[in-house]
Amino acid sequence: MKHPFIQAVHHIAIICSDYNKSKHFYTQILNLEIINETYREERDSYKLDLALNNNYVIELFSFPHPPMRVSRPEARGLRHLAFGVPDLDKAVAHLQAHHVVTECIRIDELTHKRFTFFADPDDLPLEFYEL
CATH class of the missing domain: 3.10.180.10 (2,3-Dihydroxybiphenyl 1,2-Dioxygenase, domain 1)
Known part of the structure; x- marks a missing residue:
């Protein structure tokens, strides 16, 4: 609609x-x-x-x-920003090659799609979600 x-x-x-x-x-x-x-x-x-x-x-x-903003754990407000990626393993390898720490890959219990979280330089939670 x-x-x-x-x-x-x-x-x-x-x-x-x-x-x-x-x-x-x-x-x-x-x-x-x-x-x-x-x-x-x-x-x-x-x-x-x-x-x-x-x-x-x-x-x-x-x-x-700029003042600090609490973003974790599960603070009120914007939770995270998610980017759709076609190949999660490739996206994670790219981040890790640039010394960006990622969480373990998880599986969305509702969609059965794979995803992981990482942070920008200000610890803003970001997500790669496999399309």
Whole structure:
């Protein structure tokens, strides 16, 4: 059934503590494409627009001294960001080759699909879910 007014998820905004480290992670390790990078002098802030398969997906922000946010265990709010991957073993090997620690591969009890969790440089929980 078509939704009456929401067409799609437009983007996900992420605030990082170390812009260069997070930019490297999302562009060089996860291989997201840079659409646009803007430095906003009045806010002392970078905004990096990233795409996945030519679709705008993530806004990566830097701000001076952003407050910490509890994300685990099972804290209220956004739980994690999941990326669909065609070959989970290959995706995990890619992360591990870049020294990104992954959890053991698990199987979704409802769909019987395989998945694993890992974290970005600010410990934001991310997931690879096998399509």
